[in-house]
Amino acid sequence: MSHDHDLNGAEILLKALADQGVEVVFGYPGGAVLPIYDEIFKQNRLRHILVRHEQAAVHAAEGYARATGKVGAVLVTSGPGSTNAVTGLLDAMLDSTPMVCMTGQVPTSLIGNDAFQEADTTGITRPCSKHNYLVKDVNDLARVIHEAFYVAKSGRPGPVVVDLPKDVVTAKGRYIGPDKVRHKTYKPKVKGDIAAIEAAVDLMAQAKKPILYLGGGVINSGLEAVALATKLVKMTGFPFTQTLMGLGAVPASSPQYLGMVGMHGTFEANLAMHDCDVMVCIGARFDDRVTGKTSTFSPKSKKIHIDIDPSSINKNVVVDIPVVGDVGHVLEDMIRVWKAKQLHVDEKALKSWWREIDGWRAKDCLRYTKSKKVIKPQYAIERLYELTRDKDPIIATEVGQHQMWAAQFSKFDQPRHWLSSGGLGTMGFGLPAAMGAQVAFPEKLVIDIAGESSIQMNIQEMATLAQERLPVKIFIMNNQYLGMVRQWQELLHGGRYAESHMDVHPDFVKLAEAYGAKGRRVDKPADLDAAIMEMIETPGAFILDVRTDASENVFPMIPPGAAHNEMLLGPEDEAEKPSSEDGMVLV
Amino acid sequence: MTGKHQPHTHRHTIAVLVDNEPGVLARVIGLFSGRGYNIESLTVAEVAARDNLSRITVVTSGTAQIIEQIKAQLSRLVPVHKVVDLTNEGPAVERELALVKVAGIGEKRVESLRIAGIFRAHTVDSTNESFVFEIVGRSDKIDAFINLMEPLGLVDVSRTGVVAIARGTQPL
Numbered sequence: 013m014s015h016d017h018d019l020n021g022a023e024i025l026l027k028a029l030a031d032q033g034v035e036v037v038f039g040y041p042g043g044a045v046l047p048i049y050d051e052i053f054k055q056n057r058l059r060h061i062l063v064r065h066e067q068a069a070v071h072a073a074e075g076y077a078r079a080t081g082k083v084g085a086v087l088v089t090s091g092p093g094s095t096n097a098v099t100g101l102l103d104a105m106l107d108s109t110p111m112v113c114m115t116g117q118v119p120t121s122l123i124g125n126d127a128f129q130e131a132d133t134t135g136i137t138r139p140c141s142k143h144n145y146l147v148k149d150v151n152d153l154a155r156v157i158h159e160a161f162y163v164a165k166s167g168r169p170g171p172v173v174v175d176l177p178k179d180v181v182t183a184k185g186r187y188i189g190p191d192k193v194r195h196k197t198y199k200p201k202v203k204g205d206i207a208a209i210e211a212a213v214d215l216m217a218q219a220k221k222p223i224l225y226l227g228g229g230v231i232n233s234g235l236e237a238v239a240l241a242t243k244l245v246k247m248t249g250f251p252f253t254q255t256l257m258g259l260g261a262v263p264a265s266s267p268q269y270l271g272m273v274g275m276h277g278t279f280e281a282n283l284a285m286h287d288c289d290v291m292v293c294i295g296a297r298f299d300d301r302v303t304g305k306t307s308t309f310s311p312k313s314k315k316i317h318i319d320i321d322p323s324s325i326n327k328n329v330v331v332d333i334p335v336v337g338d339v340g341h342v343l344e345d346m347i348r349v350w351k352a353k354q355l356h357v358d359e360k361a362l363k364s365w366w367r368e369i370d371g372w373r374a375k376d377c378l379r380y381t382k383s384k385k386v387i388k389p390q391y392a393i394e395r396l397y398e399l400t401r402d403k404d405p406i407i408a409t410e411v412g413q414h415q416m417w418a419a420q421f422s423k424f425d426q427p428r429h430w431l432s433s434g435g436l437g438t439m440g441f442g443l444p445a446a447m448g449a450q451v452a453f454p455e456k457l458v459i460d461i462a463g464e465s466s467i468q469m470n471i472q473e474m475a476t477l478a479q480e481r482l483p484v485k486i487f488i489m490n491n492q493y494l495g496m497v498r499q500w501q502e503l504l505h506g507g508r509y510a511e512s513h514m515d516v517h518p519d520f521v522k523l524a525e526a527y528g529a530k531g532r533r534v535d536k537p538a539d540l541d542a543a544i545m546e547m548i549e550t551p552g553a554f555i556l557d558v559r560t561d562a563s564e565n566v567f568p569m570i571p572p573g574a575a576h577n578e579m580l581l582g583p584e585d586e587a588e589k590p591s592s593e594d595g596m597v598l599v
Numbered sequence: 600m601t602g603k604h605q606p607h608t609h610r611h612t613i614a615v616l617v618d619n620e621p622g623v624l625a626r627v628i629g630l631f632s633g634r635g636y637n638i639e640s641l642t643v644a645e646v647a648a649r650d651n652l653s654r655i656t657v658v659t660s661g662t663a664q665i666i667e668q669i670k671a672q673l674s675r676l677v678p679v680h681k682v683v684d685l686t687n688e689g690p691a692v693e694r695e696l697a698l699v700k701v702a703g704i705g706e707k708r709v710e711s712l713r714i715a716g717i718f719r720a721h722t723v724d725s726t727n728e729s730f731v732f733e734i735v736g737r738s739d740k741i742d743a744f745i746n747l748m749e750p751l752g753l754v755d756v757s758r759t760g761v762v763a764i765a766r767g768t769q770p771l
């Protein structure tokens with residue numbers, strides 16, 4: 013019989029993780045965390061996924077969290093272990109992904125002495141975590157872990173770092189359960205102000221040219237919020253658009269969906285955003301990839317903004333009716349108030365608004381020139397989507413042109429099926445994120461849509477796939493270029509392709525084989541379907557190296573520093589691109 | 600709005616009640632430097648030992664939109680209990696303390712002592728050739744005092760930065 017105060021720090025940690033419902037931790041061992049690994053060895057409740065690089069552990073936990081809605085868990089050692097995790101932490105921070113990252117630390121007596129593998133982890137991670145802790149007393153450990161999970165998932169979700177000195181995890185101490193821990197200060201407001209909600213629905217009922225602009229916050233809020241968002245869309249008949257982070261919040265198959273908004277969003281979505289008279293922003297943050305030039309952003313509209321984080325309000329764009337609260341709670345109240353007030357939309361105005369929108373839709377802005385000779389990247393995604401849609405795949409992406417085509421040409425009817433690095437735009441995100449999702453859903457089809465360059469940033473995780481028998485499919489859109497960089501150089505730097513071409517890439521088929529997986533190369537449009545089917549039907553991990561047209565660019569495009577109505581629709585518009593000086597300095 | 604360099608910037612004094620825990624000051628300062636906000640003055644000290652609370656008084660400047668952002672960003676920090684804009688919610692009393700060292704002999708020495716009297720500064724140290732004055736007041740009063748001491752042999756200044764509190768009966 014062990015008494016509560018007989019536990020050592022490592023046992024306390026594992027008990028706390030168990031009480032938090034953690035089933036999987038992604039990690040990599042080292043000196044400072046050996047006592048924790050010893051405890052992991054002695055039990056078989058918590059599954060540990062041994063990655064091949066700590067950055068990948070964090071992205072895997074992000075993939076796991078985004079696919080499940082749970083908090084991801086990471087365990088890494090001190091010094092290089094924690095610094096390797098930093099990119100992933102910032103990625104999770106910018107995309108509001110809930111996570112607890114536990115880092116080893118040198119014993120408290122050595123902190124500050126430049127001890128072996130010492131890093132000021134709380135100092136380094138302060139600006140790239142939602143919160144962090146250095147645990148100095150084993151008796152604080154259980155409380156801190158419970159607090160960390162609470163902070164990670166409450167309000168606007170984010171990564172929380174817990175730094176664990178080695179002497180703390182070996183010392184004996186007291187355990188307390190989650191029910192004994194209440195956070196002193198952090199209590200985000202989830203209910204929206206009812207007066208603001210009433211003003212918002214009144215404005216919506218008067219709207220003649222409304223648009224709903226949905227973001228990642230809808231998905232963050234949970235499945236009920238997602239259902240309520242769909243209800244709001246149906247109830248109002250309003251057109252809606254989604255951000256890169258919001259894809260799948262409301263089904264893309266809805267006839268009211270205008271496609272993605274923003275730099276590489278559709279013509280109809282961006283023009284509707286520009287010309288609307290009422291914009292309802294729900295869990296999105298007016299990111300500069302969405303707004304373009306803010307001084308000309310949606311100049312005629314009154315704006316409603318629902319967001320749980322008061323710092324998102326009026327940050328980039330000044331709004332008329334802010335509603336601070338959780339999307340689910342606020343939408344529930346909005347729909348209730350709408351019904352109680354017996355409000356109706358302005359049918360006549362809405363009809364003519366839809367006529368205008370249909371005119372923009374007729375442009376068919378995602379149209380591209382088909383080819384029988386080379387595989388057009390858009391075609392590759394279209395075929396992948398068509399051949400896998402009945403399986404509801406989870407799609408992860410790396411960062412670049414392929415990511416944008418994946419966003420434009422796959423249609424998501426469900427949330428949590430799209431895993432992409434939006435805010436930080438981290439090349440190397442996709443493979444480990446797909447791995448994390450596959451750990452959560454071993455039976456599901458999980459595909460990483462990759463660029464040949466991005467994939468090499470975390471290619472070592474092929475070994476993790478093999479060890480854990482994770483059948484992730486890697487769909488490489490191989491254009492031999494840092495395609496997105498090349499596109500900007502073509503449009504903004506006079507076609508001077510400085511360092512965006514790589515002469516040398518590995519043979520991805522052999523690489524797959526080297527890691528015990530299967531692979532295939534395809535370069536003819538006629539062979540693509542068969543190759544995709546082979547990828548899906550082959551058990552286990554698979555790399556499909558799709559040789560795509562290297563000269564293709566992503567359109568539509570709002571050039572940096574331009575307004576929504578200054579979109580480039582295709583190569584024919586490139587000549588008249590606005591080459592604003594302001595735009596050149598933007599990223 | 601792109602914001603940070605627009606006209607119409609105003610000076611605001613903001614009081615922040617925080618848990619007195621390691622790293623909390625670094626969080627606040629890191630927020631200001633990381634996001635490019637100004638710090639004109641910042642003071643911090645424990646104010647309620649029993650509740651383990653510290654109070655930070657920060658004087659900053661920016662457009663109305665930036666000031667709103669600063670407050671929202673501060674409130675978002677996990678160990679922050681409360682953020683109050685004393686300038687907006689005023690009236691408030693602001694004070695700063697400075698120690699001012701003036702070295703000199705003869706006429707200048709006499710003159711420095713006379714001005715110190717006018718400003719109600721106390722002499723807290725003196726040698727045959729120097730004084731240390733302690734002066735309390737609004738920052739502009741201290742600025743004025745230091746300016747007057749400049750030609751009289753000013754050699755060193757140490758200032759606390761602003762502390763502030765709302766007038767009237769209510770707590771923060």
Ligand SMILES: Cc1cc2nc3c(=O)[nH]c(=O)nc-3n(C[C@H](O)[C@H](O)[C@H](O)COP(=O)(O)OP(=O)(O)OC[C@H]3O[C@@H](n4cnc5c(N)ncnc54)[C@H](O)[C@@H]3O)c2cc1C
Binds near residue numbers: 107295297320321
């Ligand atoms: C190469 C590249 C190109 C890109 N191009 C585009 C593009 O064309 N279009 C595009 O849209 N994006 C694009 N992005 C992504 C872009 O950078 C941003 O990541 C994205 O637009 C942000 O999405 P969001 O506004 O939905 O916010 P998120 O980052 O998902 O933030 C969610 C917001 O909702 C709030 N929130 C969270 N939880 C809740 C809750 N429970 N209740 C209420 N509110 C909540 C948060 O406080 C936050 O304000 C691109 C990225 C890359 C790398």
Ligand SMILES: Cc1ncc(C[n+]2csc(CCOP(=O)(O)OP(=O)(O)O)c2C)c(N)n1
Binds near residue numbers: 411412413493495
């Ligand atoms: C870690 C990292 N480094 C650099 C960049 C800048 N960057 C954005 S897209 C891109 C090119 C990606 O190339 P690839 O993976 O081949 O995708 P493509 O654009 O060709 O589809 C680069 C270098 C980044 N986003 N992330």
Ligand SMILES: [Mg+2]
Binds near residue numbers: 493
């Ligand atoms: Mg490429």
